[in-house]
Amino acid sequence: MHTDTMVTISEQDKPLLLIVDDTPENIDVLVGLLKNDYRIRVATTGALALKLAQLNPLPDLILLDIMMPEIDGFEVCRRLKEQSHTQPIPIIFVTAKISADDEIKGLQLGAVDYIGKPIVPPIAKQRIETHLALSDQNKQLYLKVEEQTKVIKQTNVELLKRLGRAAEYKDNETGMHVLRMANYAYVLAKSCGMPDEHADILKEAAPMHDIGKIGIPDGILLKKGKLDPEEWEVMRTHVQIGVDILGDSEDSKLMEMARIVALTHHEKWDGTGYPNGLEGEHIPLVGRICAIADVFDALTSIRPYKKAWSVEEALQFLGEQKNKHFDATLVDLFLSQEPKIREIMRKYAEPD
Template sequence: MADIHAQSSKNKRVLIVDDVPRNIDLLKGILIEKYQVQIAKSGKVALDIIERALPDIILLDIMMPDMNGFEVCERLKAHPKTADIPVIFLTAMTDSQHEQRGFNLGCVDFITKPITPLTTLSRVATHLKLAEDNLANKRTIEDRTRELDDALHSAIGMLGEVGQFNDTDTGVHMWRMADYGAALAKKIGWEASQVALLKLAAPLHDTGKVGIPDSILKSPNKLTEDEWEIMRQHTVIGYQILIKSDAPLFKLAAEVALGHHERWDGSGYPLGLSGEDIPLSARIVALADVFDALTMERSYKRSWTIEESFEHIKKGAGSHFDPDLVECFLSIEEDLRAIKTQWDAVS
């Protein structure tokens, strides 16, 4: 079995794009035993190589003369032939602004310099596996994306159905959670049109789970670190699916999908944003999502009372959650109880 896996990985082609010889030598030395490695010392050369033969994954330096990594990535993602090739940026910069730009352009991850063998091999293996898993779902994802553009409300329902294939509670959860989020948005003064938009966008927060293997989503065991790394990618996958539409609903849904696992203190993912750098929509949905998960009965846990859930949320104010939003959320207890009662009657 090990020989089969080794042979399979050896058939994978990794393109390294960097203008610094020592970086190229280091990366090649790390990867050459497991993968076929190609080298490009500039963005233009990389595009020429890719035009002739598609690599399975690209390690792309950001800071290069003539054409930087962002420009190369933008060109790749603009063409259907190359849009699905995973791009991992190589960078010495760690600020969230650069990471946000990279994700906006369609990259899947960052490797921060100085480069280490363990991180490099782990990231490359993870994203090659994700690419393989996603290939089988590509037609489904493309169908869902077209439906999002053609029929907004029905598409939301259909994506909810996709979620229910993996979790029988997901359908009720996504709409009930959306009601909680809408109640909070109304409380903090959002206009009715904004509240309505969030109510439609919130159920799409976990759209990216369509790209996560069932073996991880349904695992009865504690996930390994590698499995968690794959699971965390559902935020980026969801963002990249939803951002393809120019409709305001899906722009908002993409924002929520990417940011709903960020934490107020910066310890969340995928970008490690903190405080008000986290979009308000994502902060609202994060709070509503946790509240609903706590108060929902599952096969492995009892449902928490609203009082118990409030205590948990209070403890997370200023670390997990926006403390001002927590205060507002606790003040609408009557509304939250009414929403829960309404949904309990139909679930």
């Protein structure tokens, strides 16, 4: 036995149309034609149309008369296309008379089509269906592109983190230093009021602070004794090597911040740092933050040339270096975050 199954669309799932016309009779014609297939909002003035177009849920499509007093259809279209949240809504002009110049003007303002008056029902319905389908396809494409962009960004971030850790493997068997240092930098950035977006980017960029170590010979990088002057000069070149690796990437906030961190995290508040001898607030904030995070972790970690300091010893050293090596305000903020610092140490501790 065969039975036909009818698929019905709930009222809530129907596309929402905004019909704008200053003549009630014209609105009645369109509402009568479309009410069974669509949810309807109506506006008899341009001012009301602008308000209704921005109410949630936003219209899926707007049928817009051109000739209206005060705010005409062209102006309504222009204003809606200027706003990011209403810009994607397809607008079809509905008009009795239109010149070629008017048609070009409407399309240039962002309209997708015209429907002539008097309304021919099959043509009107077909054009509305077509542009709703195109709009839906565009939305789906946008979501796919946005998702792929997120995946690509996350992949790039992960690759850069691993590249930063690769540099650390040369003098730190696990590469955990960059993870601790990045998290210390994040905590300090948040505590000094850095916006969330910038703090997040800093956390991603910080692992690349010493990426230039890749280019330093092992005989110098892993030397257990003190470096002689010539060796120290070679060691200092890791800053420029890192900057060269990261390049000039103004289009990427992450890469640009990573470059600034790599270039400035060895500068000192009193101007005695390198490579450029920057002083005080001439050192970018992210460089000053990473200087504290980097030195603290270096002090509390085992290195080929030293034993690990205790947390108390390292924090005391930071305090002693206020207004010398470090920004005093940032040091005080770092000291105030000791519980979080200790938690990061535990979370990213070197494996036994």
